[in-house]
Amino acid sequence: MRRSDLGEFEEVVLLAVAVLSPRAYSVVIAEELERETGQTVSTGAVHAALQRLEQKGYLRSELGEATPERGGRRKRLFTVTALGGRVLSEVRSVRNRLWDRIIPQTILKWS
């Protein structure tokens, strides 16, 4: 897997979509990431990442319902495609393999 294919932020966003599916859209993702990381995450950044992921074919989207706090505007709901799911699990297995090869003492030293 080429590095350029999935940036770190993109990976997190993709994971968040998987977590929040089927009600994943930029606002809830941004809120979720803020909660998880403790850093401010703007919807613009999330939205931009979502668009890139959709272009790459890892996500697909459709327009959802409107709510009053949105001023009657519809939201764009995202779901992970099969390709996106495969990419996610591949990234995860690379990580897992590497994690598994770390000698337990090393991990102990860190903590």
Added chain:
Amino acid sequence: MNPNQPPPPPKWPDRLLNRLIAPHLREEVLGDIHERYALRVQRLGERAARRTYWREVLAYMRPQFIKRKPNVPAYRAYPKPTNTDMLRNYVKIAVRKLARNKVYSFINVVGLALGIGTCLGIYLITRYEFSFDTFHADADRIYCVDAVVFGGRWNCVPGPMPAAMRREMTGFETVAGFQTYGASVTIPGDQNGKSKRFNYEGSIAIVEPQYFDIFRYQWLSGNAATSLSQPNAVVLTAERARKYFGDLDPHRVIGRTLYYQDSLMVTVTGVVADWQGNSDFNFSQWISYATIPASFLKREFTLESWDKLNRSSQVIIKLAKEVKPAQIDAQFIAFAKRHYGPKPDFSAQLKPLLGSHFHPEYGGSGRKASLPVLYTLMAAAGFILILAVINFVNLSTAQAMQRAREIGVRKVLGGNQSGIAGQFFTESLVLTLAAVGLAVLMIRPVMNGFADLIPGGVHFRVDRATGLFLLLATAVTTLLAGFYPAKVLGSYQPILTLKGITAATGSGKGTLRRGLIIFQFTISLVFIIASLVIGSQLRYVLQADLGFKTDAIITLGGPPDNSMHHAAIGSDKTKPRLPPIDETGKLAVLTEKIRQLAGVEQVIRQWKSPMDQKHSGFGGGGLKNSTEKPIDLSFHFGNQDYVPFYEMKLVAGRNLLPGDSAREVLISETCAHALGFTDVNQAIGRELVASPVEVYPIAGVVADFYENSFHQASWPIVIRHNPTRETVIAVKIAAKGMAAGELQTLLGKIEDEWKRVFPEKPFAYSFLEDSIASLYADDLRTERLTNMAMVITVLISCLGLLGLAVFSTERRAREIGIRKVLGATVSGIVVMLCQEIVGLILIALLIASPLAWYFMDGWLQGFAYRTTLSGWLFVAAGSAAIGLALLTVSFQAVKAALVNPVKSLRSE
């Protein structure tokens, strides 16, 4: 402010975003930041939310949100363009309509397939016939030379003419003289092999070397310049070389020898590839011209005599560039004066090679085509196609009422006139394609079925030209068939049709439909009348009393040889070349031998049968010392047995006396009248001038008999005994009670006798009745073609009628029901449904009769003896057409009339 309702976010970022964000993203982006703001207000309070708001807005300041979507046309915005959607809809509706109205589709497809199939077949024939001799280099500059002698045109020239033309005239690029020749060919065997013999090889030409400058061949070995420069050299086509020498390499055929007529030894000096194109100059072997003076051929082909015109002697020329044929014809006038004195009976004319396929007197032994017949065929094909198209037009307009509502709905939903037109064109296209498919499938078996009517070289292959033709036929048929329905139905007013008012527009179409039916039946009737006339003329011709008996008579003889065809120019008084005396003796021996066979009733020797294509005439006939205008005489040769053999009737005087030295003649009644005798008895004993040097007393007068095919009038006939001319044996068989097997044995015995006397000559025989019928081969062909055209036109017209009858009885079901309820009888209703068609056919008969009379009178003019065009023929044709039409319609009519009115009325 509503406490549940969060305070609205600041206005200015909205305005900014509305400007900057691409339109297709605005909704979700603005929705997102407003929702986020609302959440922040809930969580952190309005102040904090407002503070972070500008960061949210700034996060959207990225090119991917700002960049506009490229401007896409509306129709691209959908995955499928709408116009193919409409086309698919047209096809779907067309297929549904055709599947629903099976009768209607069947009639149209069969009719159109017949029409297109006929067109296809005739296109193939036409293309074949017009392809002849078009492939030569500079074909437009190649000409044949005709001699015009006493006003008659011959495709031959006097022997010395090619050389003289080359010497004395200008404007030619090439002049090539050639002689057509027929002979047996013998291939001597090698040391131990047997020699091969080919009895009669036509397609031999004796040519000057220049011949190959005009007709370019691909030389497999040898070359055009030198191969034919020496005597006793021959060039073969590859096909002929294989036939003679087996599968030898062309280079190894060079130097082999072969014999013509067992005595002319020639050496092969060249082999050329066969032509791929069609040509009438389909010679397969060329002997060098220099061979003529060096061999016995010089007796047969007189290259020095200006006074003889031999049918075999021809010349073909290629004009120099930019020379007009008229310039050459002008030179021929001076040319003729130089060689034939100041007032020549001879002149010459050029005739172009292109188109010579349509002049039966040209070229080698090839088959020729008749241009009028081709044009007639093309016209017939066109008419047949038009009839089929009319069926489509009639049936679709008849259906118009059922479809008016559909068209109204289409128009209301936005279909415009061209869209509706597209719909109908699609329907006619689907039908036409089905018909073309059917025609293509059927063409090969049908062409095999009519193989004897179609020239052998015509085959159906799918090549580019045929494909183009089919495409063109499809396009023309589709447009013709679709045009009228598309125009009429496309112009319907939706308001009227949806209200159900269609009757108002219906009356006009009825007139057109009637007109088209009249047209169809006019064409059909013309063909019916033509068939009847041709049939009755041929019956008249073949069953007429010919004035002599033809039963059980066999004529023996081999193929004709060149000496049969010659004519003398000017005052040449040399006698025609006679067969050698020993041949006459042999014939006498053979005659006696055959006479003794069991089953033979009588045998005579003659020059020709009473009715034959051969002709020998003299234009200066008359009584001795008479000052009357000379008359044309036609000679028949035979002895005292000739008249009784053919059971001709003597009306005055007596038969010829037996004996070889009898110098007297019999004449026909016509001849006696032409000589000025009203009472034929007075002619007996008078002296007849039968040639410039011959005068004979008249011994008797025979009743007239026909000596030519009925195309030509018989001449005044003279029957004379001249043993040297009587080279054909005629055998009368005691045919009564003879089975086919016995006949075969007898013929076998005759052949054995023939082989014993003429071992070198092939044996051939023909029944007199067959050879007389063969004089009318062209007419019999015309008859079959006309009959075919008649069957097809009548079939298509009746199919159309059937379709209309089905529709009109369906439409009038309620009317018929009401009539029956009010007391109409079944027969009354059938008459009501049929009377219109009878009226239409009567009108068609009125139009067709003068047309057919005009054409058929022209055709009959080609016969010297013909039947009269009687009125009953037209009556018969009319009643046949009416009968067929009624047969077609009445079935539907009776069915409609028998329906219980309750059924048709209750459906309301």
